[in-house]
Amino acid sequence: MDKDINIKVKIWRQNGPKEKGHFETFPLGNISQGSSFLEMLDILNEKLINEGKEPVVFDHDCREGICGMCSLYINGHPHGPDGGITTCQLHMRSFNDGDTITVEPWRSAGFPIIKDLMVDRTAFDKIIQAGGYVSVNTGSSIDANAIPIPRDDAEMAMDAAACIGCGACVAACKNGSAMLFVSAKVSQLALLPQGRVEATRRAKSMVAKMDELGFGNCTNTGACEVECPKNISISNIARLNREFLKAKFKD
Amino acid sequence: MNKFDAKIPKGPLADKWTSYKNNQKLVNPANKRRLDIIVVGTGLAGASAAASLGELGFKVHNFCIQDSPRRAHSIAAQGGINAAKNYTNDGDSVYRLFYDTIKGGDYRAREANVYRLAEVSNSIIDQCVAQGVPFAREYGGLLDNRSFGGSQVSRTFYARGQTGQQLLLGAYSALSRAVHNKQVELYTRYEMVDLVIIDGRARGIIARNLVTGKLERFSAHAVVIATGGYGNTFFLSTNAMTSNGSAAWQCYKKGAYFANPCMAQIHPTCIPVHGEFQSKLTLMSESLRNDGRIWVPKKLEDAQAIREGKLKPTDLKEEDRDYYLERRYPAFGNLVPRDVASRAAKERCDAGYGVGTTGLAVYLDFADAIERLGKDVVEARYGNLFQMYEKIVDDNPYTTPMMIYPAIHYTMGGIWVDYELMTNIPGLFAIGEANFSDHGANRLGASALMQGLADGYFVLPYTIQNYLADQINVPRFKTDAPEFAQAEKEINDRIERLMNIKGKHSVDYIHKQLGHVMWDFVGMGRDAEGLRQAIEKLKEVKKDFWTNLRIPGNKETLNVELEKALRLADFIEIGELMAHDALDREESCGGHFRLEHQTPEGEAMRHDDQFAYVSCWEYQGEEKAPVMYKEPLEYEFIVRQQRNYKS
Numbered sequence: 001m002d003k004d005i006n007i008k009v010k011i012w013r014q015n016g017p018k019e020k021g022h023f024e025t026f027p028l029g030n031i032s033q034g035s036s037f038l039e040m041l042d043i044l045n046e047k048l049i050n051e052g053k054e055p056v057v058f059d060h061d062c063r064e065g066i067c068g069m070c071s072l073y074i075n076g077h078p079h080g081p082d083g084g085i086t087t088c089q090l091h092m093r094s095f096n097d098g099d100t101i102t103v104e105p106w107r108s109a110g111f112p113i114i115k116d117l118m119v120d121r122t123a124f125d126k127i128i129q130a131g132g133y134v135s136v137n138t139g140s141s142i143d144a145n146a147i148p149i150p151r152d153d154a155e156m157a158m159d160a161a162a163c164i165g166c167g168a169c170v171a172a173c174k175n176g177s178a179m180l181f182v183s184a185k186v187s188q189l190a191l192l193p194q195g196r197v198e199a200t201r202r203a204k205s206m207v208a209k210m211d212e213l214g215f216g217n218c219t220n221t222g223a224c225e226v227e228c229p230k231n232i233s234i235s236n237i238a239r240l241n242r243e244f245l246k247a248k249f250k251d
Numbered sequence: 252m253n254k255f256d257a258k259i260p261k262g263p264l265a266d267k268w269t270s271y272k273n274n275q276k277l278v279n280p281a282n283k284r285r286l287d288i289i290v291v292g293t294g295l296a297g298a299s300a301a302a303s304l305g306e307l308g309f310k311v312h313n314f315c316i317q318d319s320p321r322r323a324h325s326i327a328a329q330g331g332i333n334a335a336k337n338y339t340n341d342g343d344s345v346y347r348l349f350y351d352t353i354k355g356g357d358y359r360a361r362e363a364n365v366y367r368l369a370e371v372s373n374s375i376i377d378q379c380v381a382q383g384v385p386f387a388r389e390y391g392g393l394l395d396n397r398s399f400g401g402s403q404v405s406r407t408f409y410a411r412g413q414t415g416q417q418l419l420l421g422a423y424s425a426l427s428r429a430v431h432n433k434q435v436e437l438y439t440r441y442e443m444v445d446l447v448i449i450d451g452r453a454r455g456i457i458a459r460n461l462v463t464g465k466l467e468r469f470s471a472h473a474v475v476i477a478t479g480g481y482g483n484t485f486f487l488s489t490n491a492m493t494s495n496g497s498a499a500w501q502c503y504k505k506g507a508y509f510a511n512p513c514m515a516q517i518h519p520t521c522i523p524v525h526g527e528f529q530s531k532l533t534l535m536s537e538s539l540r541n542d543g544r545i546w547v548p549k550k551l552e553d554a555q556a557i558r559e560g561k562l563k564p565t566d567l568k569e570e571d572r573d574y575y576l577e578r579r580y581p582a583f584g585n586l587v588p589r590d591v592a593s594r595a596a597k598e599r600c601d602a603g604y605g606v607g608t609t610g611l612a613v614y615l616d617f618a619d620a621i622e623r624l625g626k627d628v629v630e631a632r633y634g635n636l637f638q639m640y641e642k643i644v645d646d647n648p649y650t651t652p653m654m655i656y657p658a659i660h661y662t663m664g665g666i667w668v669d670y671e672l673m674t675n676i677p678g679l680f681a682i683g684e685a686n687f688s689d690h691g692a693n694r695l696g697a698s699a700l701m702q703g704l705a706d707g708y709f710v711l712p713y714t715i716q717n718y719l720a721d722q723i724n725v726p727r728f729k730t731d732a733p734e735f736a737q738a739e740k741e742i743n744d745r746i747e748r749l750m751n752i753k754g755k756h757s758v759d760y761i762h763k764q765l766g767h768v769m770w771d772f773v774g775m776g777r778d779a780e781g782l783r784q785a786i787e788k789l790k791e792v793k794k795d796f797w798t799n800l801r802i803p804g805n806k807e808t809l810n811v812e813l814e815k816a817l818r819l820a821d822f823i824e825i826g827e828l829m830a831h832d833a834l835d836r837e838e839s840c841g842g843h844f845r846l847e848h849q850t851p852e853g854e855a856m857r858h859d860d861q862f863a864y865v866s867c868w869e870y871q872g873e874e875k876a877p878v879m880y881k882e883p884l885e886y887e888f889i890v891r892q893q894r895n896y897k898s
């Protein structure tokens with residue numbers, strides 16, 4: 001059964017991208033374990049506003065685990081200690097009375113801090129813009145059933161397509177690599193006949209963009225897969241590497 | 252009466268769109284390069300429109316408030332998208348999809364618009380597959396379908412429980428390609444704060460850069476509003492936290508008509524409210540009603556024992572359960588439209604049969620489905636939804652029935668548009684949920700995705716050219732025109748005023764008050780007395796807001812509380828207009844249920860002789876009552892009937 005608990009939250013505060021940051025600790029009493037983690041932060045912010053202080057800035061939007069807007073590095077884990085969920089789906093029942101919870105932003109060269117816990121993830125958009133699509137204009141496409149696609153291929157493509165672009169993989173990686181994110185999109189499209197045509201070109205241009213934007217290399221530690229809220233598999237990285245090598249051989 | 256013209260093409264229903272396209276004006280490629288279009292919003296409608304217009308050669312400026320276009324709330328749509336492909340050979344057709352949509356909307360939508368929607372639905376599926384959207388497939392490699400509320404055929408295409416995500420990522424990928432090709436310029440973390448009108452035409456916007464807090468000016472030959480609905484007026488809804496009605500409201504205040512504001516959809520299957528600290532409600536997809544059975548205890552004493560925790564739902568025998576939808580609506584059963592299902596749940600709970608600790612919940616039970624299909628099949632179909640439920644409620648829906656209750660989900664009302672999706676302000680267009688056009692008084696499941704993408708991919712890219720063809724000699728604008736300066740000054744003054752209240756309440760505190768008034772009096776069941784009370788109470792909320800609000804920090808910096816305050820100021824006024832419209836419409840239709848107007852069986856009772864119109868509200872100025880015009884809904888092709896889901 002859910003109870004009310006007393007906790008302390010130790011939160012990273014930073015006024016702007018170039019300012020020096022620091023931790024600030026806030027005690028919070030009578031937090032229902034039935035409330036979500038972000039609702040706990042709402043309660044904290046309500047308290048801060050009532051005390052005339054500036055609330056903690058953090059990204060969030062859909063609060064049902066699909067938009068990818070929420071981030072937060074909680075007690076050393078992207079999206080917190082519970083597996084297979086985003087921060088907005090994390091509930092206070094994962095914590096105990098008396099806990100001190102440490103909350104930090106994503107920390108990576110590719111994601112500069114904007115304020116407090118909010119980071120800039122436009123690098124992900126730039127990587128997709130470099131080639132994460134099928135080059136087809138709006139217009140008269142062929143009938144949707146004209147090309148049968150084996151169910152297993154479609155399912156595998158869907159597994160990869162489930163990526164929400166939150167950046168947990170980068171935050172989890174000691175190298176700050178975006179390989180899991182890039183490979184998910186490359187895989188999804190490489191597995192489908194519609195995307196197959198441009199598969200090698202896509203892999204090459206997306207990887208080049210990722211390198212250019214300051215993300216690190218992949219050393220197969222697998223931390224990204226463990227922390228991914230959508231359980232995107234690192235086998236996608238293997239598929240990306242194959243596509244990338246093929247592209248390089250062709251050069 | 253004829254203050255505005257909906258510009259419906261003449262001729263037989265099935266020929267209208269073709270004949271429009273054959274006769275409309277187009278813009279040649281060289282001229283397209285010289286024309287700028289602002290698209291506000293990057294959801295299904297906004298992203299698909301921005302990408303398609305960019306591909307055509309227009310110079311597009313696309314704005315969103317999130318950090319990336321991929322976050323727009325279309326992403327959260329779960330169940331699917333309708334199309335009249337008839338791949339399942341179960342009798343579907345363009346006409347039937349049109350008919351179901353008109354009937355589902357309780358005969359309060361335009362025939363011509365809805366027919367066009369059904370007509371382009373098939374192209375959407377083709378387009379999405381071409382983009383690499385991984386729809387669910389059969390073992391033979393062809394696309395799978397499932398059924399949704401309000402129809403007797405299976406015409407819903409889906410990608411697990413994440414159809415909105417996959418369709419939005421498809422549109423986002425097309426948009427990203429257009430950005431790469433320099434056809435679209437993206438502005439993320441920007442919020443439109445006013446519309447700029449020059450010589451009666453929409454010519455630009457003022458937007459606030461949410462990172463720097465600075466106001467910036469943008470000009471264009473046309474402005475497209477694709478900013479979704481205003482469901483968050485209720486504070487608790489299934490909308491995302493930043494979903495808001497402000498862009499639409501700014502257009503209204505600049506003279507655009509706001510149509511059918513009272514028509515809001517209450518979705519029957521959401522996770523029930525659990526506490527005062529709750530920030531939003533989570534939807535459980537309508538697709539669950541394909542296999543889940545909805546029930547409450549048949550006996551009052553059992554319901555009470557369950558509420559007190561003395562009895563478990565699984566203890567109740569079959570004969571002690573009331574499958575009230577199957578009982579009341581044998582032909583459609585658990586798959587009645589959303590408004591009908593929501594009201595039926597409310598009726599049972601109000602009568603004392605509700606479950607959960609609050610008594611405001613009903614069961615959605617999968618025990619039969621698990622027995623019939625096996626747990627694996629149920630898991631394959633709904634696994635992610637079950638997981639989502641378990642994380643929130645801490646209960647396993649494979650073994651205990653889910654608890655659900657209705658919640659605000661979608662707004663059918665919105666900015667008035669004609670057949671070309673243009674508002675009454677020349678050059679101002681509205682697409683997707685932001686407009687009022689296609690769903691009448693109630694939207695059918697899996698039709699929002701269809702409408703958003705229809706507008707963005709296949710309708711607006713045509714109709715906007717009919718307007719822009721006359722604008723080819725208009726050179727690009729500078730933003731130093733006095734109209735831009737004036738609009739910027741007004742919004743700056745408004746921000747100053749908000750920052751200077753320096754009261755004692757947070758934005759959320761007041762937003763919750765607004766939500767309570769709206770849910771209690773402008774919610775699922777409305778009556779004249781309650782609506783009048785709501786109007787009085789909303790005046791108090793407004794006064795409280797403008798005298799007691801506290802916004803910490805400064806205006807020219809990242810300030811989330813200020814962003815929320817600007818939106819809430821508009822939500823309060825939207826709430827007032829909703830209440831006025833609901834009071835004015837003395838009938839029940841679709842999502843708008845007036846307690847005074849129901850059949851003896853408790854079904855919605857329309858009054859077609861008096862209310863077969865779109866109510867179009869025109870802003871008259873601060874503290875002045877708005878004026879309402881009526882766009883008559885003359886049906887040429889369909890005979891209105893009492894909606895019947897019983898037989």
